Structures are given as C-alpha cells and as structure tokens.
Amino acid sequence: MHPRLSVVVPMYDEADVLPLFVEQLRPVLDGVAEVDGAYEVVAVDDGSSDATPVLLQRFHREWPQLRVVRLRANSGHQAAISAGLAAARGDWVVTLDADLQDPPETIAQMLAVTREQDVDVVYGVRTDRRSDSVFKRTSAKAFYGVMRAAGATDIPSGAGDYRLMSRATVDAVNALPETHRVLRLVVPSLGFPSATVGYSRKPRAAGRSKYPLAKMVRLSVDSLTGFSLAPLRLATWFGLGGFVAAVVLLGYAVVSKLVGGTVAGWTSTVAIVAGVGAVQLLCLGVLGEYVGRIYSTMQGRPTYFVAYDSLTGPPDRDAAPSPAATPRAAIPPEGAVPSAPPPPARR
Structure with missing residues (x-):
C-alpha cells in the first residue's frame, strides 16, 4: 500500500535508545494512521558499529511498517537524512531523530496544521530548551544569530531538523545538486508556504549525543559557506x-x-x-x-552509498550501486530499454 506518511529517522549507534524509540513511536503512528492513512518508517542506519543493525532487523520483523535502509559507511547526519528523503515514498515526510528529545506526538499536530492552513512545510520549534546545557543553548542562539546576520532571515527561531514536508518540497530538495547541504537552511530557502508547531525539548532518553563540538563546528562552517557569501x-x-x-x-x-x-x-x-x-x-x-x-x-562524488534496503530485499554484493547513491548522469531515463549485448562474432 502506498504510504500517506513517511517518517525518516537517521540513526548512528542508537542501540541504547532504539527500543524506547520504537515503543513510543509506533503507537503514535498507529493512531495517526486511523486519520491520515498508511505510513512507513524509513530508519536510515548510518554505518552503526554497535547493535543498531541487529535491533532494526528484529523490529522490522515485528513491525511491518518499519523499513530499514543501511548505508555502507558513516556519512554524517545530514547525508543520512538525505538518503531517507530519497527513499521515502509518502505524500508527507517527517524527519525525526531517534534520541526522543523531539517528541513523536508532535507529528499529529503537524499534520493537523497542514489540513488547517494548507502549507507545505511545518517546522517543529523548540519553545522550551531547559533540558539542554547552557553551552548548547548559547551556541544554538549564536548560530541562528550569525545565520540571520548573513541573510538567512527565513529560518524559524529554535527550529532544527524536526519538520514535516510535502511531497513537492521533498522532490525539490532531492533535485538539488549541491553536496554537504544543511537541510535546516535549505528547506526554508526554497520559500514554500510554512507554519510552525512548538514543543518542549526533552532530555535524551538513553545513550550519548552523536554531535560533539567538532561536528557542531563543521555543521556551522557548512551552513555559513553553503548558504551565504x-x-x-x-x-x-x-x-x-x-x-x-x-x-x-x-x-x-x-x-x-x-x-x-x-x-x-x-x-x-x-x-x-x-x-x-x-x-x-x-x-x-x-x-x-x-x-x-x-x-x-x-x-560529483555521492555523499552516501546504500548497502541495503529492506523494501527491495537482502543485499546483493554483485549488484550495481543503488540509484539513490549513483550520480544522476549515470541513471538511465525512466522507461528506457537497455540495449542488448552484441552477438558473438562468427568464425
């Protein structure tokens, strides 16, 4: 069944929090499905080195709507989200981290806003960040201040990577040729009609943060150099x-x-x-x-390579790379018939 909603979840070494995440997310989406129709969860395993792949396969057998996409190597948070957006099939797509700091219950509110206001994007805005450290709150405030001073005036204050996007928005993002893109800047720059939904940010349910200071600095540099002159x-x-x-x-x-x-x-x-x-x-x-x-x-190097997608079956080591990880120029047009190999020469 074609899903009405896709939930893209990038994961990297999230074995500690994954059972709690599934336990909390599944009832929410089952309730959403009664109103908005079928859904899928696209869990993108970003080359985890712990038990995350094993747990995802176990939950996939127990939860038919869970789709597992595994990348061949760790490619980064934004690349994992991009891989999930390329694989998602829903008319609406939510991007959500697995640490449960952003409550899954907000998804129903986002869908309700799309029905009431007829918008393409709904941003989850953190109205209460007391669970974050002082350094985290200060650095985030400085980041958004610098980006607004550099010209990114469309960024909602307090918005991260928790958002709901229409199929038109997702297709526009997937068509962008740039690499090392920062989606929290790219999506607002597209100019699609948008709204916001506020929520209180919670402490991480389990495990540790996968965004140390070095990655935060790299994200800030990519944001600044990729968006502004x-x-x-x-x-x-x-x-x-x-x-x-x-x-x-x-x-x-x-x-x-x-x-x-x-x-x-x-x-x-x-x-x-x-x-x-x-x-x-x-x-x-x-x-x-x-x-x-x-x-x-x-x-023109791809930012990620897909090693396995539970929707298409087990991985084939002799198969060609997934189209999602292949440069566009190498993908034949839809409906094209591949030419047959030449017959062997007669002696």
Missing part, C-alpha cells in the same frame, strides 16, 4: 580595512619624517606585520573553504 564579503572588507590602515600609517610616517619626529620602533613594526599577516591568513582561509566546496561539487 557574507564571509567572502567580510574578507573583502578586511582587505579594504587593511588598505586604509596602510595609507593612514604611510601618511603618518611621511608627516613624522618631515617634522623630524621619527623614532626607529621595533614593536610597532612587528605589530603591523603581524596584524596584516593575520588578516591575510584569515582571508585565505575563507577563500579556501569556498574553493573546497567548489572542488567537492565538481568531483
């Missing part, structure tokens, strides 16, 4: 500022020479050279980030 313009302003400072210092040196007030100063020379060098290195670093993104895009 503001860092490049900042480098330009630094260059202009350095030029103005150099002209002022040159004028000061000439005037001092004319009035006979010059004093050979080692400290001032070192300070000027160090300041100019720091600005140059910063500008080169910003340029390097953008050049690296251009290089990665030009390579």
Whole structure:
C-alpha cells in the first residue's frame, strides 16, 4: 500500500535508545494512521558499529511498517537524512531523530496544521530548551544569530531538523545538486508556504549525543559557506580595512619624517606585520573553504552509498550501486530499454 506518511529517522549507534524509540513511536503512528492513512518508517542506519543493525532487523520483523535502509559507511547526519528523503515514498515526510528529545506526538499536530492552513512545510520549534546545557543553548542562539546576520532571515527561531514536508518540497530538495547541504537552511530557502508547531525539548532518553563540538563546528562552517557569501564579503572588507590602515600609517610616517619626529620602533613594526599577516591568513582561509566546496561539487562524488534496503530485499554484493547513491548522469531515463549485448562474432 502506498504510504500517506513517511517518517525518516537517521540513526548512528542508537542501540541504547532504539527500543524506547520504537515503543513510543509506533503507537503514535498507529493512531495517526486511523486519520491520515498508511505510513512507513524509513530508519536510515548510518554505518552503526554497535547493535543498531541487529535491533532494526528484529523490529522490522515485528513491525511491518518499519523499513530499514543501511548505508555502507558513516556519512554524517545530514547525508543520512538525505538518503531517507530519497527513499521515502509518502505524500508527507517527517524527519525525526531517534534520541526522543523531539517528541513523536508532535507529528499529529503537524499534520493537523497542514489540513488547517494548507502549507507545505511545518517546522517543529523548540519553545522550551531547559533540558539542554547552557553551552548548547548559547551556541544554538549564536548560530541562528550569525545565520540571520548573513541573510538567512527565513529560518524559524529554535527550529532544527524536526519538520514535516510535502511531497513537492521533498522532490525539490532531492533535485538539488549541491553536496554537504544543511537541510535546516535549505528547506526554508526554497520559500514554500510554512507554519510552525512548538514543543518542549526533552532530555535524551538513553545513550550519548552523536554531535560533539567538532561536528557542531563543521555543521556551522557548512551552513555559513553553503548558504551565504557574507564571509567572502567580510574578507573583502578586511582587505579594504587593511588598505586604509596602510595609507593612514604611510601618511603618518611621511608627516613624522618631515617634522623630524621619527623614532626607529621595533614593536610597532612587528605589530603591523603581524596584524596584516593575520588578516591575510584569515582571508585565505575563507577563500579556501569556498574553493573546497567548489572542488567537492565538481568531483560529483555521492555523499552516501546504500548497502541495503529492506523494501527491495537482502543485499546483493554483485549488484550495481543503488540509484539513490549513483550520480544522476549515470541513471538511465525512466522507461528506457537497455540495449542488448552484441552477438558473438562468427568464425
């Protein structure tokens, strides 16, 4: 049966929380199905190294609506969500983490908002984040402040990766050619009609966070360089500022020479050279980030490879890569008939 709703759940080493997650999610979706029709849960195993794959297979046998998609290697949170969006078949698609910090009960509210307001996207907004640490709340506030200053004015305050999207929105996201995309910025930038639903963020039910400081910094850099040209313009302003400072210092040196007030100063020379060098290195670093993104895009390498999909059966090691992980140029058009191999030559 074609599902009306797809719930995409990226997972990486979530064996501790997975039983609790299934226990809480399944009754919610069974209740939603009585109103909105059939559903599927697309659990994307992002190359877990613990018992997550084994538990997913066990729950798949007990829960027919659970679909398991396993990636060949750990590809990252955003790549796992992208893999789930490419595999989802529902008319509406929800992206939800497995740590139970975002309550599954909010899905029913999101669907109700789509019926009442006729929108394509419903964002889950964290109205109460007291369960997060002070550092987490402060860094999140700083992140959204910087992104708004860089031009991302459409981002709902407090929204993460918990959202409901229409099929038109999902198709638009899947058609984007960019790699290393940050969906919490990409989806609002599409401009589809949207609404918000507030909820209280809960503590992680079990296990530990898979988003350490290094990954948070990487996500922030990808967000800034992938969405805005503001860092490049900042480098330009630094260059202009350095030029103005150099002209002022040159004028000061000439005037001092004319009035006979010059004093050979080692400290001032070192300070000027160090300041100019720091600005140059910063500008080169910003340029390097953008050049690296251009290089990665030009390579055209897929961000993930699907190793197994329970919808299509057990994995076949001799089969070609999944179309979801194959560059678009390598996928034949729908309905095309492959050419037969040439007959052997007659002797």
